[in-house]
Amino acid sequence: MTEKHTWIGKLYLAFAFAILYMPIFYLVFYSFNSGKNMSGFKGFTWSHYQTLFADSRLIIIVLQTFLVAILSALIATIVGSLGALGIYQVRRRHTRNLLLSLNNILMVSPDVIIGASFLILFTAMGIALGFGSVLASHIAFSIPIVVLLVLPRLQEMDYAMIDAARDLGANSWQILSRVILPFILPSVFSGYFMAFTYSLDDFAVTFFVTGNGFATLSVEIYSRARQGINLEINALSALMFLFSIILIVGYYLLNQYTQSRRQRRQKDGVYLK
Amino acid sequence: MQSPETILELQHIYKSFDDFVALDNINIKLDQGKFYSFLGPSGSGKTTVLRIVAGLILADRGKVLFDGQDISKLPAEKRKVNTVFQNYALFPHLNVFDNVAFGLRLKRMPQDELQERVMQALKTIQLNGYEDRMISELSGGQQQRVAIARAIVNEPRLLLLDESLSALDQKLRQQMQYELRSLQQRLGITFLFVTHDQEEALAMSDEIIVMNEGRIQQSGTPVDIYDEPINHFVANFIGESNIVPGTMIRDYEVEFVGKRFECADAGMRDHEPVEVVLRPEDITVTTPNQGKLVVSVDSQLFRGDHFEITSHDEDGNEWLIHATNSIEDRDKVGLSFSPNALHVMRFGEKEADFDRRLSEYEGDES
Ligand SMILES: Nc1ncnc2c1ncn2[C@@H]1O[C@H](COP(=O)(O)OP(=O)(O)OP(=O)(O)O)[C@@H](O)[C@H]1O
Ligand SMILES: [Mg+2]
Secondary structure: OOOOHHHHHHHHHHHHHHHHHHHHEEEEEEEEOOOOOOOOOOOEEOOOOOOHHHHHHHHHHHHHHHHHHHHHHHHHHHHHHHHHHHHHOOOOHHHHHHHHHHHHHHOOHHHHHHHHHHHHHHOOOOOOOOOOHHHHHHHHHHHHHHHHHHHHHHOOOOOHHHHHHOOOOOOHHHHHHHHHHHHHHHHHHHHHHHHHHHHHOOHHHHHHHHHOOOOEEEEEEEEHHOOOHHHHHHHHHHHHHHHHHHHHHHHHHHHHHHHHHHHHHHOOOOOOO | OOOOOOEEEEEEEEEEOOOOEEEEEEEEEEEOOOOEEEEEOOOOOOOHHHHHOOOOOOOOOEEEEEEEOOOOOOHHOOOOOEEOOOOOOOOOEEEHHHHHHHHHHHOOHHHHHHHHHHHHHHHHHOOOOOOOHEEEEEEEHHHHHHHHHHHOOOOOOOOEEEOOOOOOOHHHHHHHHHHHHHHHHHHHEEEEEEEEEEHHHHOOOOEEEEEOOOEEEEOOOHHHHHHHHOHHHHHHHHHOEEEEEEEEEEEOOOEOOOOEEEOOOOOOOOOEEEEEEEEEEHHHEEEOOOOEEEEEEEEEEOOOOEHHHHHHHHOEEEEEEEOOOOOOOOOOOEOOOOHEEEEEOOOOOOOHHHHHHHHOOOOHHH
């Protein structure tokens, strides 16, 4: 690569990121606008944030959204990881591929269809729409994501390791807890975070299965936006954006920490205890 | 028939993978506290036997007896056997210490005893100071030694080693052979050691089991196997040899390359077609007049402690000779050998018949 090429490359990257981030910054910028809408910046104010924090309905919805995300991701991670283990254990290639395809179909099918089918299912079964139905549907669409993240890691695992563990006297539970789980743990974590963000993001599926008394953030913002743009939503978006930045930075720092700890361990050499 | 010191017995073991017969009627008896080597070419089924003994796969037919108890169906984790795997199979998410400690932790050994045992094992394989390394940060030979430590630290009654010194350089390899042998004698562990390397097998073993194509060809002490191979395959596989077709004229007389020679073997039919083995180092070079055979030399290679000489006789048979000196006159030299140096092999003789015949004529031998 020549110098010129890297220069163009950098410019391209800067441009791409600028386009991607521009709308967000635009939104955040106007959250401080003392005017009524986004048609012109009139002056700086915190007032939209004050109304936001005074809006207890919205606060509750934020908490509900996080609760659904945390819970659904947790359950989906457990079920999905076990499912990946199950698919991994299937000896016959055809059956395994079939299971994997079934999983992938769920991944790629449009949210609208999934949402509609859940709605039909829940009403047919006489289940009341609300927190439970939203949680259940989020768990359901998160499981394939977890399976898809955990399975490759399992397939990377050398099966000889399991033979070795058995040879050293490990029973099935010990093999799972001391060999397989530690090995796939990174992918289980990424599975959890993926499921978490999918749940947080989701609009289409949730829109179908929320009842009257329950809403998540995306559904609420949608219904409010229909009644006209309100800068309180901008303030909320700014806070959400800040939250994602904190998440990413936290993730980065955690990575840094584990890596440096590992390097330190290597340098020290001798086992101390 | 079960003698009290027999630790492991395989009876009529068969194993197929799809249509491929990997093991064809394997019978083995291992005595407590001895060092056994399993020798055979690649794909002959050595690893498969070890996996059946360890319980990682089940035989299609046959029995595995441990201390006289049938353990054929016992799962691997319940067997008092540990394995050093051919591909090491170390745990990549654990460091060296935790890898070696894996088995002891499962047994819930107290921390200070565990610490001591692991350190001792690491010292045996000369990797003390590497406890905190991750497996990916070790060389191939170091990983192989960790695999050895992870198995020996458990002090099993029977240790299975699958080509466990193959990744080491000559010097380290010899040190490890020495360490393993002394460990085996100190703890009275029975070793079943798979190797490609016949010199290693000859040097370390109390007994060698030679395998080919899923069958056991011959088992016996290194000296027995070397001096009295049962068939062409064993003679060829263990050490270097000259093998020529011949005819057994009568007891103690064999004919090959058109000449008759006195030999030490007997108990065959008269005029039975046979093969004759003559080891290169049992041949001495003399003048054509004094030699039993006359050959002309094709090439001479200096091998450090001997010259490796290839030659051929009038009929075109090749003869390999190990001599201490090189040969000046390459055209015509005489080869001489004692009757004891000739070993006669029958075609298709079963090991049991072979052993019986040998013991019958043992008094007349050597
Ligand atoms: N799981 C399996 N499926 C199919 N074939 C197998 C399997 N395991 C072993 N085999 C076949 O059985 C034969 C014996 O294999 P094995 O691993 O016992 O050989 P080996 O004597 O240990 O060889 P090497 O010295 O190369 O390690 C080989 O031909 C191999 O291809
Ligand atoms: Mg093998």
